[in-house]
Amino acid sequence: MALTRLKLEDGWTFRQSDGSSAEDWLPVRAVPSQVHLDLLANDKIADPMIDLNELSVRWIAEKDWIYRAQFKKPTKLETQEAVITDLIFEGLDTFATVRLNGNEILKSDNMFLSHRVDISSLLDNENVLEITFDSAMLRGRQLVEEHSHEHTFYVRQTEVSRVPVRKAQYNWGWDWGPILMTAGPWRPVYLEQYVSRIDDVWTHCEVSEDLKACSGHVFAKVAGAGSKPVTLSLSLNGTSVWEKECLADSDGLAAADLHIENPELWYPFGYGSQTRYELRASLASSDRKSKLIGFRRSELIQEKDEFGKSFYFRINGHDVFAGGSCWIPADSFLSQITAERYYDWMKLMVEGNQHMLRIWGGGIYEDDALFNACDELGILVWHDFQFACASYPTYPSYLQSVELEARQNLRRLRSHPSIVIWAGNNEDYQVQERYHLDYDYEGDKDPQSWLKTSFPARYTYEYLLPKIVKEEDPFMVYHPSSPWGDGKPTTDATVGDIHQWNIWHGAMNRYQETYMLSGRFVSEFGMEAYPxxxxxxxxxxxxxxxxxxxxxxxxxxxxxxHERRMVAYVAENFQVKYDLESYTHLTQVVQAETMLFAYKSWRREWGRPGARKCGGVLVWQLNDCWPTMSWAVVDYFLIKKPAFYAIANALKPLAVGIARTYHEWTAGHSDPTLPYRDTKFDLWVVSSRPESVKVQVTVRLISIRSGEILDHHLNEEITAQANSTTEILKDHIVVAGDPKLRDTARPFDLAKYDPYVIHAVMKIGDEVISTDTSWPQPLKYLSFANRDVKFKALSPTKLCVSAARPVKGLVFQETGAEKFSDNGFDLVPGEDKIVNIEGIRLESLSYTYIGAPQGSMAVSLSA
Structure with missing residues (x-):
């Protein structure tokens, strides 16, 4: 008989564990849930997302909680065979003791595990299920004390109690999120009845180098009575392409060889289709399980070259510049993230021309809904194992839990073609460096010896996890850490990936210096802004x-x-206005400028085959877990900051770039007039297209004061080389307007100087493909008076924006209800900016720009 499943989502109650009366039990909204959400729904706490309310709910972290559900015994399946009833918990947060009718059936201490318990012999007609959740914070402190004789618990960002606890580490707070220590059944709970069932179906397959064949094995795991035949099949668009019937062995494992000629492959978006096959395992009429899988040849190319050792991804023979974002959990309360919300986030990746999402190691092994969206949309995923910014222990029970965690989640996620790399952790080797923990990469190759050092987690990252990955997903790429490069210092820019935090953190380099701060792969960098x-x-x-x-x-x-860093970047570059509207805008333009400088200069280093100096750039971060100001380029409510659009423009399949020579302006005895005197610039085009293409590139020099075109400097047809950077001009010297004003032998007269922007336009035929504008730096030295910005409605959803003089950082206020094709852009005379806008009446828009006469203004449509 067919398997039946009953979700236990309604009728739950909960209370604090030291409650004693019936009145202490409160209704649960629905499972999955977490205690803060249920307390909030019962008006027992204020919303932690608002004002200072986070402080008023911190007491929850040090309490134990009980969740209770009552259910009737399921109707027995109509069969003569023995029926099994399982209770399944997809996720318990975190120290959980489960009792059914007073019998303890499960103890769990790992949030990242799912559990299946056979309760067939324990069922009554009326059943009571209770789950007690102990305080993870208090238990963590106890574990630190218990194991302090064998391990030193170094930690960054939070209190040390998180380190021995297998729970989402960001719950202890981070430098972008609150301290909200959750507890509860955070993923679904349900009953299953069956005689036999399919536990899983998966493949271990490799696409040949010439992409003409896919070979390997198909597996199914069967549970329950008897050794019934299992039918394994593969179909495409409803048409069967392969099928085989086989018997499961004594361990319930069924396996068959698979070989497909000329498979249809899965590609990242923009490189080909996102073809997926349906993989299915069937047990006659008992059960079936299917999933959508994709075949692709994925490689991490690490080859010695003139810059050191490369680090970039090759998918189905195509070198892919991995421009994208880092991802943190999308909510402080994970149980309320819907599949639709995950999909909306991933659609933003495609809208922003971002090809890779890095799932950070201080959150969770993400929900299947996120990966389903990435599979469908063609987004590459880098997934960290869940360790971040600490020196983690390796005592036996901890390693056993970690191994189970790794295997479970690899098995759950290995069929997703979007996942192309697993990394051992986030920044734990930086902790090793900071505290001078033992690490002899070249000299000590014995994993057992690593367990006896002050950095025993090397055993986890360089032995245990790669071993598990090889066994569970043999063609998957594994990388020991992010950042990491062949055991060298984590700041080594010649090998592996780096986290470039000398912007904002560290040396606080100016964003104009990004061209000096690249690496083989920049897997983190960022700049804060207000939402x-x-x-x-x-x-x-x-x-x-x-x-x-x-x-x-x-x-x-x-x-x-945060405040001193943010105001430093604002004040160094802009004339500061400190009212809320103006300062919000300034922080957003600083962030957008940082993204523009970083993505265009580091993508420029994509170079050519065999000389890929920089293989990818991932901003920290795409998203927020609560409403806040942070490094996110899209806020908690999915409202895009101008930085999102800056990234999208820099990552277009064909993008033109301009860079002026960088000169410091506030360092000691630096000459602040040099940016005005120096007229050199670089011009290039970068392409991700698989073929060379002819483009028309025009460069104009335009007066910032008057809007006059000082020089039609370039108007040439250029061949943009396939999937490469095409350098057009290097240290090119121009003289615009009166050449005497560029004469370094003459005294510099700022009043007479006419500063200009260098504006490049790239077209194919009459279509504008990409633009870039280079301004003299810093922008605070420039006058933005009398810009004469005009708006004209071309249709109810299409707006034409123009200006008589160059405009910096025009931002329409977004609320999340509307959708803009671009925002936070520059304007130059002679070029109308067409913006598609949905979800709002054009006359309801408000906007501002650098130097605007007031914080924001209403759009006035001209005839």
């Missing part, structure tokens, strides 16, 4: 606190030294 005003006014609802630097604004930003 849009609607989000600010939602998260801080006290009007008297809605100003930069207020108590609530400071509390909301969790980054260390």
């Amino acid at each position: 849009h005003l609607k989000t600010i006014r939602h998260m801080i609802q006290d009007p008297e606190q809605q100003y930069p630097g207020s108590m609530m604004m400071d509390f909301r930003n969790k980054a260390i030294d």
Whole structure:
């Protein structure tokens, strides 16, 4: 008989474990859930996402909680065979003791595990299920104390109690998120009845180098009575392409060889189709399990070259520049993230021309809904194992839990073609460096000896996890850490990946210096910005606190030294206005400028085959877990900051770039006039297209004061080389307007100088493919008066924007209800900017730009 499943989602109650009366039990919204959400639904706490309310709910972290459900005994299946009833927990957060009718049936101490318990012999007609969740924070402190004699628990960002606990590490707070220690059945709970069932079906297959064949094995795992025949099949668009019947062995494993000629392959978006086959295992009429899988040849290319050792991805023979983002959990309360919300996030990746998402090691092994979206949309995924910013222990029970965690999640996720790399952790080798922990990469190759050092987690990252990956997903790429490169210092820019935090953190380099800060693969970098005003006014609802630097604004930003760092970047580059609207805009333009400088200069280093100096750039970060100001380029409510659009423009399949010579302007005795005197610039085109293409590139020099075109400098047809960077001009010297004003032998007269932008336009035929504008730096030295910005409606959803003089950082206020084709852009005279806008009436828009006469203005449509 067919398997039946009953979700246990309704009728739950919960209470604090030290409650004693019937009145202490409160209704649960629905399972999956977490305790903060249920307390909030019962009006027992204020919303932790608002004002200072996070502080008022921290007591929850040190309490134990009980969840209870009652259910009737399921109707027995109509069969003469023995029926098994399982209770399945897809995720318990985190120290959980489960009792059924008073009998203890499960103890779990790992949030990342799922559990299946045979309860056939324990069922009554009426059943009571209770789950007690112990405080993860208190248990973590106990574990630190218990194991302190054998391990030193070094930790960054949070208190040390998180390190021995297998729970989402960001729950202890991070420099972008609150301290919200969750507990509860955070993933679904359900009953299953069956005689026999398919536990899993999967493949271990490799696409040949010439892409003409796919060979390997198909497996199915069977549970339950008897050794019944299993039918394994593969189909494409409803048409069978392969089928085989086989028997499971004594361990329930069925296996068959697979060989497909000329398979249809899965590609990242923009490189080909996202073809997926349906893989199915069937047990007669008892059960069937199917999943969509994709075949692709995925390689991480690490070859010695003139720059050191490369680090880039090759998918189905195509070198792919992995421009994209890092991902943190999309909510502080994971149980409320819907599949639709995951899909909306992933659609933004495609909209932003971002090909890779890196799932960070301090969150969770993400939900299948995220990977289903990535598979469908063609997004490459880099997934960290869940370790971050600490020196983790290796005592036996801990390693056993880690191994089970790794195997379970690899088995759950190995069929997703979007996942192309697993990394052992996030920044744990930086912890090793900071605290001078033992690490002899070249000299000590004995994994057992690593367990006896002050850095025993090397055993986990360089022995245990790669071994498990090889066994569970043999053609998957494994990388020991992010960042990491052949055991060299994590800042080594010649090998592996780097986290480039000398912008914002560290040396606080100016964003104009990004061209000096690249690596073989930049897997983290970032710049903070405020979210849009609607989000600010939602998260801080006290009007008297809605100003930069207020108590609530400071509390909301969790980054260390956030205000001094943010104001330094704003003040170095812009004339500072400190009202909320103006300062919000300035922080957003700083972030967008950082993204523009970084992505275009590092993508320029994509170079050519055999000389890929930089293989990818992943901004920290795409998203937020609560409404806040952070490094996110899209906020908690999926409202895009201008930085999102800057990245999208820099990552177009064909993009033109301009760079002026960088000169410091505030370092000691530096000459702040040099950016005005120096007229050199570089011009290039970078392409991800598989074929060379003819493009028309035009360069104009335009007066910032008057809007006059000072020089039609270039108008040439260029061949943009296939999947390469095409250098057009290098250190090219121009003289615009009066050449005497560029004469370094003459005294510099700022009043007479006419500063200009260098504006490049790339076209194919009459279609504008890409533009870039280079401004003299810093922008605060320039006057942006009298820009004369005009708006004209071309249709109810199409707006033409123009200006008489160059405009920097025009930003329309977004609320999340509307969709813009571009935002936060520059304007130059003679070039109309066409913006497609959906979800709002054009006359309802408000906007601002650098130097605007007031914080924001309403759009006035001309006839």
